[in-house]
Amino acid sequence: MKKNQKNILIIIIVVPIVILVGLLITFLVLNKKPSYRVSFDTNGGSQISSVKITEGHKVSRETDALVPTKSGFVFVGWYTDADLTYLYDFNTLVYYDFTLYAKWELALVEFSWYPI
DSSP states (O other), rough: OOOOHHHHHHHHHHHHHHOOOOHHHHHHHHHHEEEEEEEOOOTTTTOOOEEEETTBBBOOOOTTTOOOOOTTEEEEEEESSSOOOOBBTTTBBHHHOOEEEEEEEEEEOOOOOOOO
């Protein structure tokens, strides 16, 4: 095979591969979705670490991981506002950073009294 034919063969094979790899890298970089931080204000309860959620995904409702504890209180749920007015819907897709606030109710303690 002549040198010119090898050069043409290299151009025909290598150049499209380099172009495809470049396009793939560009596509992956440009289409990477941002992630957002969801923080948890436990209002005096045990600490819950913030989580990073990819844009358009939901906050995972893991059974124990998102349930804080607080002595003498029962955890009610997560709210979107510090006034504890709006209960957070875990089906909501995440598109920005935000904080969830824990709501607590006083735990009822039952006493039995028996006269002597």
